[in-house]
Amino acid sequence: MAIAQQTSATALTAVATLLVSALLLTSVSLLNASAQTSGPSPEEYAAHVGGAQIVPSGALRLDARKAVCGQRPTVLDNQLDDYGAAYPGFLILNPKLMNKVSTPVKLWIFSHECGHQFRGPDEETADCFAVQRGRRQGWLTPEGLEEVCNFISPAKGDSMHFSGSYRCESMRKCFTDTSIK
Numbered sequence: 001m002a003i004a005q006q007t008s009a010t011a012l013t014a015v016a017t018l019l020v021s022a023l024l025l026t027s028v029s030l031l032n033a034s035a036q037t038s039g040p041s042p043e044e045y046a047a048h049v050g051g052a053q054i055v056p057s058g059a060l061r062l063d064a065r066k067a068v069c070g071q072r073p074t075v076l077d078n079q080l081d082d083y084g085a086a087y088p089g090f091l092i093l094n095p096k097l098m099n100k101v102s103t104p105v106k107l108w109i110f111s112h113e114c115g116h117q118f119r120g121p122d123e124e125t126a127d128c129f130a131v132q133r134g135r136r137q138g139w140l141t142p143e144g145l146e147e148v149c150n151f152i153s154p155a156k157g158d159s160m161h162f163s164g165s166y167r168c169e170s171m172r173k174c175f176t177d178t179s180i181k
């Protein structure tokens with residue numbers, strides 16, 4: 001009896017070990033898959049959150065102005081916990097929050113997320129990309145930039161507003177700097 005119990009315990013351990021290896025193999029292949037695509041596709045993201053809409057590149061308008069970020073589509077997700085976000089290969093906007101801000105601020109948010117697509121994760125660089133783009137495309141005036149500064153003022157507390165006054169100072173410099181950052 002004692003021996004039989006021991007045998008079944010050993011067998012169970014063996015089964016458990018096999019299961020663990022199977023799980024490890026699965027996570028390794030998942031990691032490989034995500035390394036190749038570096039994150040979800042817009043379709044996977046939209047399916048995961050539910051109720052999100054994918055807008056193909058060239059079809060997005062913000063207050064009647066065309067908003068383009070290379071070939072990248074934009075996912076409209078009312079459940080996003082911020083105004084906008086950048087995933088590898090696509091942008092995400094929260095229309096519910098975006099509707100609360102002025103046109104230059106909307107276009108600045110979109111361009112800031114677009115800046116992450118082309119310039120990487122640095123916030124200051126994405127800010128500079130956005131204001132220089134606004135100046136070139138004509139949708140950002142010095143007054144509009146002040147609206148953006150007001151929007152990212154430190155009084156408000158999400159990722160878009162992190163250290164607002166410092167970011168503003170740096171954006172004002174970028175706005176007047178003719179060399180492209």
Ligand SMILES: [Zn+2]
Nearest residue numbers: 112116123126
């Ligand atoms: Zn950012």
